[in-house]
Amino acid sequence: MSVTLNITKSKVAILELSRPEKHNAFNAEIIAELIKTIEYANELDVKALVLKTHGKHFSAGADLAWMKSMANNNYEENVADSMELAKLMNVLATSPHPTLCLVQGAAFGGALGLIACCDIAIASNDAKFCLSEVKLGLIPAVISPYVIKAIGERQARRYFLTAEVFKADKALELGLIHEVTDNLDASETHFIELFLNNGPKAVKSAKSLIDEVAGKPIEEPLIAHTAKRIAEIRVSEEGQEGLSAFFEKRAPNWQPAASE
Structure with missing residues (x-):
């Protein structure tokens, strides 16, 4: 399984995507797994939902092989496929639980949607971000409502159009993340403790x-x-x-x- 869900003794749901060989990029199967797992977690009696990934990078966004295959599909098939990604963003954004996202390494493209959909996002010092879609002749359409809500229209005009890479300190300044840390594990423990105290x-x-x-x-x-x-x-x-x-x-x- 590329997507796992573990419930701690303190009733915290830990959702982890583990596809490090592909830099945790997502395809149709991964999106379906994430939707199913988050929907299940949303129904549980837990006190928080933590989203994290295994490996050097948080997520490279869409899997390029998947994107290539979708380019061969017709318009209706592409709409149906995109609606699944939209559903993923929505089930995460509307989770009744407080959600915490932990970001390490690269977070590109659709990965920024996952980050923006969470209530709190913490990034490691080495994290770097990019709304890379226009480099591929595409646009960050499905994630745009969540990312624009997080960073604002003015900053979206820059980063949607330039596809430039920015570091964790800039992501903090933009409001995409809440904190930069040199110890993600310690930050995870800290925020979980805060949730449990309330x-x-x-x-x-x-x-x-x-x-x-x-x-x-x-x-x-x-x-x-x-x-x-x-x-x-x-x-x-x-x-x-x-x-x-x-x-x-x-x-x-x-x-x-x-x-x-």
């Missing part, structure tokens, strides 16, 4: 809140909606436990230390 239902609710609020005008419907959201969670079992733990100066029951 109310699991609150984390998922906070994630959905962002989608509901971002880009909306601050008018009466939105104001009323946010008031209802906080009221609902205050009276929830988790909200009551969190507030009680705070005032009683103890750890809430969802924290690892509380159950050990």
